[in-house]
Amino acid sequence: MMFIRSFIFFLGVLATLLLGWAGLVGIPNFMISEVQPPKGLERYTYEQSYGRSIYIREGCLYCHSQQVRPAGFGADQERFWGRPSVPADYVYDKPHLLGTMRTGPDLFNIGARQSSEDWHLLHLYNPRIVSPGSVMPPFPWLFEEKISAAPDDKVIVLPDSITPREKVVVATREGRALTAYLIGMNHTYPVSQVPAHNDTTKKK
Amino acid sequence: MAAQTTTKEQFISFASHTTEEVSEKQHRVEIDDSVTSPVVLYFLTGIGWLVFGSLAGLLAALKFNLPDWLGGTPFLTFGRIRPVHLNSVMYGWASLAGAGMIVWLTSRLCRAKIKETWALYVSAVLWNIGVAFGLVSLFFGYNQGMEWLEFPKPAGGLIALGFLFFAYSIVQTFRKRQVEHLYVSLWYILASLIWFPLLYVVANLGIYHGVTEAAMNWWFGHNALAVWFTPIGLAGAYYFIPKVIGRPIYSYYLGLLGFWAFALFYNWNGIHHLVGGPLPTWLVTVSIVASVMMFVPVMAVAVNHHLTTIGHFRMLKYSPTLRFVVFGSMSYTAVSFQGSIESLRSFSEVAHFTQYTIGHAHLGVYGFLSMILFGAIYYIMPRIAKWEWPYPKLIKLHFWMSAVGIALYVVALNMGGWIQGTMMNDPSLPFIASVNATKPYLWARSLGGTMMLVGHLAFAYQFLLIIYRSGPTRYVPAWFELRKTTEEDKPV
Numbered sequence: 001m002m003f004i005r006s007f008i009f010f011l012g013v014l015a016t017l018l019l020g021w022a023g024l025v026g027i028p029n030f031m032i033s034e035v036q037p038p039k040g041l042e043r044y045t046y047e048q049s050y051g052r053s054i055y056i057r058e059g060c061l062y063c064h065s066q067q068v069r070p071a072g073f074g075a076d077q078e079r080f081w082g083r084p085s086v087p088a089d090y091v092y093d094k095p096h097l098l099g100t101m102r103t104g105p106d107l108f109n110i111g112a113r114q115s116s117e118d119w120h121l122l123h124l125y126n127p128r129i130v131s132p133g134s135v136m137p138p139f140p141w142l143f144e145e146k147i148s149a150a151p152d153d154k155v156i157v158l159p160d161s162i163t164p165r166e167k168v169v170v171a172t173r174e175g176r177a178l179t180a181y182l183i184g185m186n187h188t189y190p191v192s193q194v195p196a197h198n199d200t201t202k203k204k
Numbered sequence: 205m206a207a208q209t210t211t212k213e214q215f216i217s218f219a220s221h222t223t224e225e226v227s228e229k230q231h232r233v234e235i236d237d238s239v240t241s242p243v244v245l246y247f248l249t250g251i252g253w254l255v256f257g258s259l260a261g262l263l264a265a266l267k268f269n270l271p272d273w274l275g276g277t278p279f280l281t282f283g284r285i286r287p288v289h290l291n292s293v294m295y296g297w298a299s300l301a302g303a304g305m306i307v308w309l310t311s312r313l314c315r316a317k318i319k320e321t322w323a324l325y326v327s328a329v330l331w332n333i334g335v336a337f338g339l340v341s342l343f344f345g346y347n348q349g350m351e352w353l354e355f356p357k358p359a360g361g362l363i364a365l366g367f368l369f370f371a372y373s374i375v376q377t378f379r380k381r382q383v384e385h386l387y388v389s390l391w392y393i394l395a396s397l398i399w400f401p402l403l404y405v406v407a408n409l410g411i412y413h414g415v416t417e418a419a420m421n422w423w424f425g426h427n428a429l430a431v432w433f434t435p436i437g438l439a440g441a442y443y444f445i446p447k448v449i450g451r452p453i454y455s456y457y458l459g460l461l462g463f464w465a466f467a468l469f470y471n472w473n474g475i476h477h478l479v480g481g482p483l484p485t486w487l488v489t490v491s492i493v494a495s496v497m498m499f500v501p502v503m504a505v506a507v508n509h510h511l512t513t514i515g516h517f518r519m520l521k522y523s524p525t526l527r528f529v530v531f532g533s534m535s536y537t538a539v540s541f542q543g544s545i546e547s548l549r550s551f552s553e554v555a556h557f558t559q560y561t562i563g564h565a566h567l568g569v570y571g572f573l574s575m576i577l578f579g580a581i582y583y584i585m586p587r588i589a590k591w592e593w594p595y596p597k598l599i600k601l602h603f604w605m606s607a608v609g610i611a612l613y614v615v616a617l618n619m620g621g622w623i624q625g626t627m628m629n630d631p632s633l634p635f636i637a638s639v640n641a642t643k644p645y646l647w648a649r650s651l652g653g654t655m656m657l658v659g660h661l662a663f664a665y666q667f668l669l670i671i672y673r674s675g676p677t678r679y680v681p682a683w684f685e686l687r688k689t690t691e692e693d694k695p696v
Binding site for chain 1: 351
């Protein structure tokens with residue numbers, strides 16, 4: 001009797017978890033594995049991939065999402081953050097960086113909204129230079145101070161009050177790669193199936 | 205003249221009358237003795253990670269208030285300190301303290317001395333090395349990029365290995381049990397021993413890509429709570445509430461219903477973290493339905509715990525353990541109801557992507573789990589260290605700092621988060637308005653966090669005293685309020 005009860009307990013415990021996995025991860029994984037990349041989606045360049053690893057290293061994902069909500073669910077559409085994202089947009093993403101927090105704005109189409117390398121570098125050096133009130137951390141270690149810039153250096157022009165004396169501030173390889181990744185974040189190409197607003201029960 | 209140390213025999217002779225009671229107590233003391241060293245090791249290292257993790261959490265919180273403070277130091281940037289905080293308190297504090305509690309509980313509930321003690325030492329060492337290695341990696345920016353799975357593979361592997369050694373000892377003890385009846389707490393413990401390793405293995409299969417990786421990520425993230433952290437908390441609450449009050453749990457059958465409904469529904473919840481995202485709608489809907497169905501196990505547990513407590517609230521005045529554990533079980537009811545409602549689409553539209561979620565998470569992991577672990581440690585330590593807590597005032601300080609701190613934390617972030625979400629969803633306002641609006645609430649959060657840290661320091665200090673058997677000698681438990689020790693209390 002004890003043995004049978006233990007067996008049922010063991011089986012039940014095992015089954016509940018594996019059923020959950022099958023339903024929420026296993027089956028969807030099988031279904032979505034067939035998704036083809038859209039025509040407009042390009043693979044990351046080497047520099048962008050490197051930038052993406054900097055994005056992960058500095059924990060950008062804890063404050064920025066990379067997913068656009070459909071119309072009628074939040075204000076992403078009204079803020080012109082792009083069409084709703086679809087599974088095909090993410091086929092080259094490993095690890096995924098969908099995010100769960102918007103302390104800062106969504107970055108799925110940041111490259112389309114703000115394509116200036118100078119702006120991004122300034123913003124990374126200290127966000128409050130270009131975005132007063134921001135609580136984003138500064139990333140000065142993505143830059144270095146030099147006596148004079150080399151020909152292929154990217155110099156950033158800081159406000160006078162914080163410019164170091166007799167030195168120039170240039171972006172490091174890491175800083176430029178992260179910027180390349182951000183500018184490359186452009187998912188404005190068309191996709192065949194854009195989901196409609198997914199809540200049919202709620203009245204607006 | 206009072207004896208300087210209370211020996212095992214004195215403990216046994218305490219208030220015992222018949223030979224049967226003496227042998228019963230003798231047996232219990234022997235069981236407690238068998239777990240002393242491993243449990244102290246788990247608790248001590250767990251509390252170490254608690255203090256470290258709270259410091260990291262407070263630093264991360266202050267970064268919101270003062271974003272340029274320590275801004276030039278890469279390893280102290282918010283994006284690295286935040287995962288350090290989470291992993292330190294979850295895989296360090298809650299897991300190790302929980303493991304210690306499980307060792308003691310299993311031994312007591314099976315009425316058997318702990319078996320394979322060596323495996324517990326190996327487990328504690330591997331686990332701690334894994335956490336330390338993982339945290340150092342995060343400081344240096346080696347992050348796997350997925351929440352709850354940030355640790356590099358070797359660190360996660362060490363922790364997983366440590367878990368297997370731990371599970372081995374628990375299962376061996378269970379097999380040598382001296383009882384017929386298995387108490388509810390044991391169901392949760394045994395289930396989590398099967399669930400957690402399985403969860404970890406399935407999550408690390410490496411077959412996921414794109415949005416299904418996100419589905420796996422949140423299935424894992426939410427299930428780490430479902431199959432490991434919540435069972436620890438519930439096992440503790442199911443044991444300590446009836447134990448301290450001294451009457452049986454309200455209903456065995458509700459316990460059974462609660463357990464199986466919990467097993468059935470909880471692990472379907474995770475995908476609500478991706479509401480509004482690029483996943484098939486049905487997937488999110490399934491998770492929302494399961495989240496709402498969590499009302500069933502939660503009500504069963506709530507009725508069981510609260511109806512056991514009701515009528516005995518006077519005891520909260522005296523017993524530190526009961527006060528912490530009842531606070532924890534009330535938080536469990538609150539956080540579960542909040543979670544079920546939060547999963548609804550109309551609610552998520554505002555609360556998702558905001559500080560509201562952070563408040564919710566802390567109500568669960570701190571208000572529920574950590575408070576129960578505090579209560580458990582206050583109960584277990586005097587029994588295995590053979591020394592009473594020296595300063596009840598410090599326990600009181602710990603309780604109020606933790607209770608008021610977490611209340612302030614949760615209220616501030618729930619309010620601030622809701623305002624943040626409302627403003628974010630109002631396209632007539634610039635995005636930065638939603639940032640500025642949260643600022644006063646984020647200061648309140650930092651204040652709450654500071655209070656919790658003060659509580660932890662009081663707790664850690666007194667923990668060191670008890671393991672070294674320092675401080676004033678007591679012959680009665682360190683109640684909050686009780687008559688002074690009299691001649692009759694002293695051992696004969």
